[in-house]
Amino acid sequence: MRKLEDRCSSQWPEININNERFLNFCSNDYLGMSSNQRVLDRVSRELKTFGFGSAGAALLTGRCTLHSELEVKLADYTGQESALLFSSGYLANLGAICSLISKEDWVFHDRLNHASLIDAVLMTGSRHRRYPHLMVPSNSAPIGKKSFLITESVFSMDGDKICLNSLSNYCIENNSTLYIDDAHGFGVLGEGQGVAYELKNLSGECPEILIMITLGKALGSSGGVVLGPKRIIDFLTQNSRPFIYDTAPPPVVAAAALEALSILQESRGALTKKLQGNINFFRKAAKGACLPITQSTSPIQPILIGDAKVALGVERDLKKLKIYARAIRPPTVPKGTSRLRITLSSQHTEAQILDLINALKEVLANGYKATS
Ligand SMILES: Cc1ncc(COP(=O)(O)O)c(C=O)c1O
Secondary structure, eight states, X not given: OOOHHHHOTTOSSEEEETTEEEEEOOOSOTTOGGGOHHHHHHXXXXXXXXXXXXXXXXXXIIOOHHHHHXXXXXHHHHTOSEEEEESSHHHHHHHHHHHHOOTTSEEEEETTOOHHHHHHHHHHTOEEEEEOTTSOOSOOOOTTOOEEEXXXXXXXXXXXXXXXXXXXXXXXXXXXXXXXXXXTTTTTSTTTTTHHHHHTTOSSOOOOEEEEEESSSTTSSXXXXXEEOHHHHHHHHHHOHHHHTSBOOOHHHHHHHHHHHHHHHHHTTHHXXXXXXXXXXXXXXXXXXXXXXXXXXXXXXXEEEESHHHHHHHHHHHHHTTEEOEEEOTTTSOTTOEEEXXXXXXXXXXXXXHHHHHHHHHHHTXXXXXXX
16 A cells, blocks of 8 residues: 555645646645645554544434544634534535535525535525625515625635625624625634634624634645634534534545645744745736736636636647636626636746746637636
């Protein structure tokens, strides 16, 4: 059997498909944590102590000290009172939203929210309104009704970011709870704390806030965590079916996230700075090459193409140049907005980013039309 250490080191930001190597510009492993040597060593060690599977539901025998240590450390790092670990971000969204929102309540949610948020809202049976992307809802719930505003922080397919101040003010004015899916903000915004970093800069009062972070992106592991006031997290622990009736995540999954979190904390912002440096470098070079990039300043840098078949053609031609970036098509994005979703990491070198720019220039010059 291959040792864990042999598996990785050079795996990111390259990817091996059918024994061919490609430059990887489509992973959400924004900080290269999934192949970080410290993470691999920790997993190796904990594997010997805890074995692999958790073999039980969280409230029965499925949890060990690593699961609770992860919750405590994440709550502490983000300045939240308490946290609850689910097997995935998808289940965390379903588990929190479906337990806290009933048919009598009202939900206002961004038109471009992730599928897991949309599914969760539909499952609640609540009255809901989708407001225009990145705007503030233009209406509110009837007097006496409980309401929730649900949004991503950094949007998964566009890479653009909410105005936390405006949404927070809306929630204060309307006594709404603000639920933020920070899947693509955690490890990226602030020094790594994600949207929580920006809470302290809010100009006014802070509404009741719940934050969901995924462990499968910047932390390079797997799972989802809901963070917020202790009384709400305690309620979820006792009532959230996707938490209660699901086999707990393997201990080593929690261990990988714990080690990645330590690396992030110890970096004191150096890792996010490196990532932002790469984003700025890409954007400057792309502008210089007249590539049709968007306003996004996150690691998610879409190139809007429009037609789904054309987007697939661009993906295919980039692959011939050894660049792996995926085309995203409906229903993941609205019809007519198919795109190439490029993601950047702190691990990319400037030379690799220039390879990407040159490949994009060559492919887009081949008659493909991209829209800016
Ligand atoms: C915004 C957002 N929320 C939730 C999820 C689901 O997270 P997970 O993959 O951990 O189930 C994703 C995953 O792609 C996502 O992008």
